[in-house]
Amino acid sequence: MSPGRVTDAALPDLDDKPRVVEEMFDRIAPRYDTLNRVLTFRMDVAWRRTASKMLGLRPDSRVLDLACGTGDLCRTLTAAGHAPVGLDFSAGMLRAAHTDAPLVRADAMQLPFAAATFDALTCGFALRNFAALAPVLAECSRVLRPGGRIALLDVAEPESPLVRSVHGAWFRHVVPFVGGLISDRAAYRYLPASTAYLPPLPELLALVGDAGIVDVSRRTLGFGAAQLITGTRV
Numbered sequence: 762m763s764p765g766r767v768t769d770a771a772l773p774d775l776d777d778k779p780r781v782v783e784e785m786f787d788r789i790a791p792r793y794d795t796l797n798r799v800l801t802f803r804m805d806v807a808w809r810r811t812a813s814k815m816l817g818l819r820p821d822s823r824v825l826d827l828a829c830g831t832g833d834l835c836r837t838l839t840a841a842g843h844a845p846v847g848l849d850f851s852a853g854m855l856r857a858a859h860t861d862a863p864l865v866r867a868d869a870m871q872l873p874f875a876a877a878t879f880d881a882l883t884c885g886f887a888l889r890n891f892a893a894l895a896p897v898l899a900e901c902s903r904v905l906r907p908g909g910r911i912a913l914l915d916v917a918e919p920e921s922p923l924v925r926s927v928h929g930a931w932f933r934h935v936v937p938f939v940g941g942l943i944s945d946r947a948a949y950r951y952l953p954a955s956t957a958y959l960p961p962l963p964e965l966l967a968l969v970g971d972a973g974i975v976d977v978s979r980r981t982l983g984f985g986a987a988q989l990i991t992g993t994r995v
């Protein structure tokens with residue numbers, strides 16, 4: 762765990778994590794979008810657009826939006842002229858979804874699609890919620906066609922010490938407070954704390970490479986508060 766990371770004793774054990782995460786997202790689904798907009802000053806909308814653009818796809822590409830939640834990335838992909846399919850294991854998030862894309866309830870660890878089904882795959886703010894990254898990334902690679910593109914968007918820790926301290930205070934105090942007012946305080950303590958599940962950057966990029974993704978690149982967004990990892994399936 763890197764210095765300055767938000768930690769929280771409330772993080773579940775790995776064995777319990779899928780159940781705890783699924784129940785939590787079921788619970789917070791109705792207010793999830795509102796809080797995203799408020800807590801990121803709507804920057805999350807621009808981050809999803811950047812993720813879609815960085816895929817560099819032809820129109821009508823088939824894109825799997827993994828852990829689609831309420832379907833924000835699906836909507837962004839549809840608006841960009843693509844044909845997304847959303848997948849999530851939280852029935853509550855899927856019920857609250859506002860997208861015309863087909864939605865599938867399933868676990869990211871075992872995708873119900875044949876090999877090479879998709880031209881691209883996106884995953885927004887979910888990496889740290891999976892119980893293990895390697896099996897999920899292997900599944901992502903399996904369902905992508907050779908040459909298919911991947912865009913993984915998640916939170917990050919700003920590099921600048923000044924921005925990092927403001928960001929840390931925001932995560933530790935403002936997110937749980939506002940989350941508690943509008944939704945569920947425990948969940949909005951978990952969400953920032955769960956960044957501790959993300960491996961250090963070199964390890965994260967190595968995991969992506971080990972899954973058969975090449976030309977991996979990473980850029981930060983929102984003054985370093987978010988990161989976008991892109992690559993191409995061999």
Ligand SMILES: C[S@@+](CC[C@H](N)C(=O)[O-])C[C@H]1O[C@@H](n2cnc3c(N)ncnc32)[C@H](O)[C@@H]1O
Nearest residue numbers: 786828829830849850851868869885886887890
């Ligand atoms: C922070 S939300 C992100 C939702 C959406 N991608 C977005 O950009 O707003 C994380 C999502 O990951 C989903 N999730 C977590 N673990 C999962 C798994 N193993 N399989 C499928 N979905 C999962 C949760 O249900 C939740 O909807």
